[in-house]
Amino acid sequence: MSFLLFQGSVAIYLLSAAAYLVFFLTKKTTVRRIGRAIFLTAFLLHTVNIIVRYFEAGHTPITSHHETVSFFAWSLGCCYLSFRWRYTVKNLGTFVSILVVALMLVATFSSRDILPLPPALQSWWLPVHASIALIADGFLALACVGGIMYLLQEREIKTKRFGLFYSRLPSLEALDKLNHHCLSVGFPLLTLGLITGSLWAKQAWGAYWHWDPKETWSLVTWFLYAAAVHQRFTVGWRGRRVAILSIIAFLAVLFTLWGVSFLLKGVHTYVS
Amino acid sequence: MSRDTIVLLGVNHKTTPLAIREKLALSAGYDEPLRALGQLEELREYYLLSTCNRVEVLFTCQDVEQARTCVLERLFAHSVSREELDQHIYQYLDDKAVEHLFLVAASLDSMIVGEAQILGQLKEAYRQAAKHRCSGLVLNKLLHKSFSVAKRVRTETRIGASAVSISYAAVEMARKIFGDLAGKKVLLIGAGEMAELAAEHLVGQGVASVIVANRTLQRAVNLARCFNGQAVALEELADQLQHVDIIISSTGAPDLILRKEDVRPVMRERRNRPLFFIDIAVPRDLDPAINELDNVYLYDIDDLHNVVEMNKSERDKEAVKAYRIIAEEKLKFSKWLANMESTPTIIQLRTIVEDLVRAEVEKTMGRLEGLSGHDQERTEKLVAAITGKMLYRPLHYLKNDNHCISLPDRINTVRSLFQLDNGNDDSESP
Numbered sequence: 294m295s296f297l298l299f300q301g302s303v304a305i306y307l308l309s310a311a312a313y314l315v316f317f318l319t320k321k322t323t324v325r326r327i328g329r330a331i332f333l334t335a336f337l338l339h340t341v342n343i344i345v346r347y348f349e350a351g352h353t354p355i356t357s358h359h360e361t362v363s364f365f366a367w368s369l370g371c372c373y374l375s376f377r378w379r380y381t382v383k384n385l386g387t388f389v390s391i392l393v394v395a396l397m398l399v400a401t402f403s404s405r406d407i408l409p410l411p412p413a414l415q416s417w418w419l420p421v422h423a424s425i426a427l428i429a430d431g432f433l434a435l436a437c438v439g440g441i442m443y444l445l446q447e448r449e450i451k452t453k454r455f456g457l458f459y460s461r462l463p464s465l466e467a468l469d470k471l472n473h474h475c476l477s478v479g480f481p482l483l484t485l486g487l488i489t490g491s492l493w494a495k496q497a498w499g500a501y502w503h504w505d506p507k508e509t510w511s512l513v514t515w516f517l518y519a520a521a522v523h524q525r526f527t528v529g530w531r532g533r534r535v536a537i538l539s540i541i542a543f544l545a546v547l548f549t550l551w552g553v554s555f556l557l558k559g560v561h562t563y564v565s
Numbered sequence: 566m567s568r569d570t571i572v573l574l575g576v577n578h579k580t581t582p583l584a585i586r587e588k589l590a591l592s593a594g595y596d597e598p599l600r601a602l603g604q605l606e607e608l609r610e611y612y613l614l615s616t617c618n619r620v621e622v623l624f625t626c627q628d629v630e631q632a633r634t635c636v637l638e639r640l641f642a643h644s645v646s647r648e649e650l651d652q653h654i655y656q657y658l659d660d661k662a663v664e665h666l667f668l669v670a671a672s673l674d675s676m677i678v679g680e681a682q683i684l685g686q687l688k689e690a691y692r693q694a695a696k697h698r699c700s701g702l703v704l705n706k707l708l709h710k711s712f713s714v715a716k717r718v719r720t721e722t723r724i725g726a727s728a729v730s731i732s733y734a735a736v737e738m739a740r741k742i743f744g745d746l747a748g749k750k751v752l753l754i755g756a757g758e759m760a761e762l763a764a765e766h767l768v769g770q771g772v773a774s775v776i777v778a779n780r781t782l783q784r785a786v787n788l789a790r791c792f793n794g795q796a797v798a799l800e801e802l803a804d805q806l807q808h809v810d811i812i813i814s815s816t817g818a819p820d821l822i823l824r825k826e827d828v829r830p831v832m833r834e835r836r837n838r839p840l841f842f843i844d845i846a847v848p849r850d851l852d853p854a855i856n857e858l859d860n861v862y863l864y865d866i867d868d869l870h871n872v873v874e875m876n877k878s879e880r881d882k883e884a885v886k887a888y889r890i891i892a893e894e895k896l897k898f899s900k901w902l903a904n905m906e907s908t909p910t911i912i913q914l915r916t917i918v919e920d921l922v923r924a925e926v927e928k929t930m931g932r933l934e935g936l937s938g939h940d941q942e943r944t945e946k947l948v949a950a951i952t953g954k955m956l957y958r959p960l961h962y963l964k965n966d967n968h969c970i971s972l973p974d975r976i977n978t979v980r981s982l983f984q985l986d987n988g989n990d991d992s993e994s995p
Contacts, residue, residue, distance in 0.1 A: 446741075450738070450741060450742065450862060451856065451862065453864070453868045453871060455871065455872070459741070463744070464740060464741050464742060464743060464744035465741065465742050465743075465744075465839065466742065466743050466744035466745070466839070467744045470744075529833075529836030529837050530837060531836075531837045531838070531839075531860065532837065532839065532859065532860045533859055533860070534859065
């Protein structure tokens, strides 16, 4: 059942990304409306998929690699919609939908077996810690997308060579505001994710901090974002520098998510 | 035969980069260059136009090549090398020159097609030329015609209504940088007309306040009053940069007034809030290196031109109409010009006859200077009367339509009869 739902939502996400891409190139607003409707449909289907999987597995489905990435994609969609609801950022949908599709494809090609939950993980901390951390990642991914858009747009304005992006991307201010919003929501969530993780670790393994690779890299990521937030809110960095920092920090997020799991083994490795 | 050729030499934003235009621009006003041209024997009538986008000189002469060399020598030799100049300058003769002037006047050749400022600049240039008595029969007629062509284009097409102006482009760029302009502050450096226009546009977009800095404070105060703004002295510029977001600079200063080093410390104090500099002055007021700073964007007049280019297709339809009007008017003017070809002949004829008469009168009456004022006046009248009587028939022959003999033939007859071309090198103008 959840398999079918997942497959369906991937297909519809693909469709919406295609529609957004068509809008990006042709600038026809009707296409955007269609793209948005399709994206919303896919998102709802995806939500249902996660709920169904919860009941099928009997625990929060954020344990296997497939589940994590799928939930990551879902949280990105969630963050995008939450932001979209408050501000309009022209063509953000195009970039976000492509990223969501990429994540969903990664999820598609990883094992979808429902794994029995090891006893250490059986706790109500699981949904709290994992979902907070992944939703934080969603906002940070959005900050990264905004950063990429900012750099693209800024380059065209700065060099005065107006190409593909100039007319299609929003104003620098809007993109900077996106970054501001995402950092100011994403960073506290990331912090909360670390704290809940450490509390859970205390409960499960008896110590707050183990220095296993995942924890270490989470801390590295946290410091990177702390630097970005500090520079942004106290030193007054904005624009290009913060955009670059957001992109670098998000690469650290991706490494924490994948690099650590596949290259370095630790408590968090899902397959163990 | 020897009708004067109308020659137009110039550079504009299409042929020449800003860096060169800067050097060519006659920033010191028209007086001096007009006087310099006046010393050239080759030119009969001449006039000069210098705006931020173009420098053009229009003149009538006999020998085009020689006149061209002299004019370029006089006007530009001190600023740009000959080779560089030849590479950028364009030259139009007769019909082409007329057409070009009409295009300029009608604002079809402008950087911003349809903007109205060029006509004012043209009129001012003409006023200067008239003041120095540089323009004669042909140029007077031609320039007056160009004004009426411009007016016709303006009323019969919508080219002005859809004019995408520099100020419009500036607003669009500002919106790409700031998103919403509400609450932003504008600083005008120099109280020029262009700056005023751009500021007006920005205020229309909801800009919060306008600050004017000018060398003469009185003008700053006057302009600031129009926008309910505030006037400051030019010396306070660096302080003001902290508070404003958009800076439009259009002073006539020959040097840079703001450098990269002036702006860098400001950004720290602004906490990196973006600054948008618009430099519409020629020569430039702002150091191009300012653009290299983070969160600072500098656009000069050529950059804005590119912005304008992007949304230009809208106006092209109206432009077609305008080009038709200009073609019509050009035809009319050529006809007039053809009729006027006899004018140099008439003038030459008059001089020759008058000289002969005067010589004879002088011989008889002794030295004319010795006469009392009253008598001198009488002899002058006598000379004029004899000349007039003698010339009446030949002139009548020249001017009145004759169905059997065309005008050039009649001119030819008169010229050979009076041997007007003897002694000249008889160069035939194209």
